Amino acid sequence: MNDPSEAVCAGIIRALELSAAVHNEVSDRVYDEAPEEATYPYIVLGDVNVTPDIADSGEVDQLYDGAIIETAVHVYTSQTGRALARRVGAVIAKVLDDEIDITGYAVIVHDVAAISYGRDEERRMFGIVSVRYEVCPTA
Structure with missing residues (x-):
């Protein structure tokens, strides 16, 4: 299995x-x-899931060893109001909604799957932007 998560x-x-x-x-x-x-606010990458994606490239007997990567990008703020978390979450979603450069891989599909906001046990706000990428090696 190809693991392009890094x-x-x-x-x-x-x-x-x-x-x-x-x-x-x-x-x-x-x-x-x-x-x-x-120091708040900050952004951190969350857990990553990798699923193999063997697909037909369109050529006879040509399969590509791709993968589906699902992860979440978290924003944490020290503020008790939700406005900063929502603002940063929206910025993250906008950046990752555009195609990004992934060294050694072609991006077949990318999307922002979900955005959610909440409050932790210390009443700090956070946001989670879930993203999904289908990629295949370029070489």
């Missing part, structure tokens, strides 16, 4: 880091794994 996650992080709109909201606080004492 390349997809790196592409997501890179797209968020390069976005001026993201930088305006969270500065450079975009993490694959957030430090223990991260």
Whole structure:
């Protein structure tokens, strides 16, 4: 099975880091794994699911060893109001709704599957932007 999760996650992080709109909201606080004492607000990549996707490329006897990657991008804020979490969540969704560059892979399908908001046990707001990518190797 082909596992492009590292390349997809790196592409997501890179797209968020390069976005001026993201930088305006969270500065450079975009993490694959957030430090223990991260300054709010910040964005962190969530769990990743990889499913094989063997599909017909359209050529006779040509299959590609693709994969479906599903993950979530989380935003955490120290504010008790939902406005900042929703604003950052919308920015994340906009950035990831555009096609991103994933080194070594072609993006077949990408979409923002869902956005949700909530409050943790310490009453801090968070947002979760769920995304899905179908990819295949370019080489």
